[in-house]
Amino acid sequence: MKMNRCLIAVASVLFSAISVAGAAEGPVPALEVVGQAERMQQAKVPYHGVVAAVNPDAGTFTLKGKEKERVFRVLAGTRILRDGNAAALGTIRLGEEVRGQATRGGEAWDAVSVFVGTRPEGESKTRKPAAAKEPKVQ
Numbered sequence: 230m231k232m233n234r235c236l237i238a239v240a241s242v243l244f245s246a247i248s249v250a251g252a253a254e255g256p257v258p259a260l261e262v263v264g265q266a267e268r269m270q271q272a273k274v275p276y277h278g279v280v281a282a283v284n285p286d287a288g289t290f291t292l293k294g295k296e297k298e299r300v301f302r303v304l305a306g307t308r309i310l311r312d313g314n315a316a317a318l319g320t321i322r323l324g325e326e327v328r329g330q331a332t333r334g335g336e337a338w339d340a341v342s343v344f345v346g347t348r349p350e351g352e353s354k355t356r357k358p359a360a361a362k363e364p365k366v367q
Contacts, residue, residue: 273341276301277328285319289337292327300337311345321345 278292278299288303303309309316321327321343329342 271332273330273332274338275328276331276338277326280321280323280325280327283318283321283323285317288318290318290321290327290340290343301331301340301343302334302337303340303343307340307343309343309345316345 276292276299278294280290281293281298282291284290290301290303292299292301303318309318309321311320325345326347328344328348329340331338331340333339
């Protein structure tokens, strides 16, 4: 019994020394891109619409809206696909239909993905129906 108490005391002293030494090393370095942690925590919101403007120099495109236009920023990690192949922002034309996911970034939206063109016929927007559950018999 005394041996167990001694082992527990030694282990707690060692654990305390390790945690104090780890805290003395300093703070964890910040992310290279400011706001990346917040952007990763934000929910991705689906969008679709018709392109009203494209500005490759500013890295933005604008979608027409019922009440106002929405501006989407294209960041370094944004995936742009046309017919399943990678594309550049400059290839998006006025009047084309686009869809994808975005996160809110101030006044503009940060595009996570951009799919150019209409949804293919075989690609379904609806979910598969859930299998019918059999009632439990008691």
